[in-house]
Amino acid sequence: MTTDDLLELLRRHLPEIRASLTAAQFSGFQDSVLRLRAAGDDARAVRGAVRQVRLALLPLPRGMELRRRLDQFRSGGTAPSAVLPDTDRLAELIRLLDSVDWPTLDPESAGIARAVRERLLTxxxxxxxxxxxxxxxxxxxxxxxxxxxxxxxxxxxxxxxxxxxxxxxxxxxxxxxxxxxxxxxxxxxxxxxxxxxxxxxxxxxxxxxxxxxxxxxxxxxxxxxxxx
Incomplete structure (x- = not known):
């Protein structure tokens, strides 16, 4: 999976991401995507930014398809030349992040998050x-x-x-x-x-x-x- 594959995955699942994260967590996710833009054509910086994107999405419930796909995204499988993201694709994702006001938490995602927390507290x-x-x-x-x-x-x-x-x-x-x-x-x-x-x-x-x-x-x- 290349960085562009990741961007497309994030674009498709944006409503679920917003619904499953708190406002603070979603803000951290937005910051990680902006860091990816700031990395420019520096392959090392891009890898670091992609790592931050994944860390920002760790709070997603394990049952979500996106979380499972991210967990399958292994390190070392992408050549440095393929790491650099398509600028237009990245710009579109950032535009969506800035313009769409997703609901804070839908009932299904809230139920999953509550069940996870209750299990951990036992x-x-x-x-x-x-x-x-x-x-x-x-x-x-x-x-x-x-x-x-x-x-x-x-x-x-x-x-x-x-x-x-x-x-x-x-x-x-x-x-x-x-x-x-x-x-x-x-x-x-x-x-x-x-x-x-x-x-x-x-x-x-x-x-x-x-x-x-x-x-x-x-x-x-x-x-x-x-x-x-």
Missing amino acids: APARGPEQLTGPAAEDPTGSGLIRLSDPERGDRYPEFQFDPDTGEPRPVVQRINRMLLSDQDPWGAADWWLGGNTWLRDAPAALVGRVPDARLTEAAAALIGDGGW
Whole structure:
């Protein structure tokens, strides 16, 4: 899949993208597309911008066709000369982004998002009073996922912590930063706690059981680090 294929995919699915993202998330998606325009004919900058587009769309529900297509978009499969987008196609996408006022969230997408959040909040987690050291002072700055529970307040999924020391696991902190968990904690938590075809299990269940490098590679494959 080339960059132009991606642009066409985004154009076709714009209504679903807008309906499934919050206003802040959609604004971040728009910024990533503008970054793609600013990259011009710099292939390296274009690859970085495409990576940001994909990261901006991580909050999309996994059941969406677009999310499945994006997850299949592997890194390293496009020659540098094919990465540069068609300027007219990119301009048309930006025009649509600027001119169309999509509804914030349709009922079906809202139901999917609510179900995902409810599932993630059932996972074992600790409250802020259980954090210690730097993590207690600045949890998200320390690379921890923070989920907001309307009844219990902030929750920090338990898989992030070493069961012996109670301290944050360095590999989890590193991957959380790769997944931009400070901007999209729900998307990052969904990656850790959901099934992963690359690893054949939920990544959270494999922490400490498989080499840290394998978990990091799986996260890099998702976001297209090193290519797309």
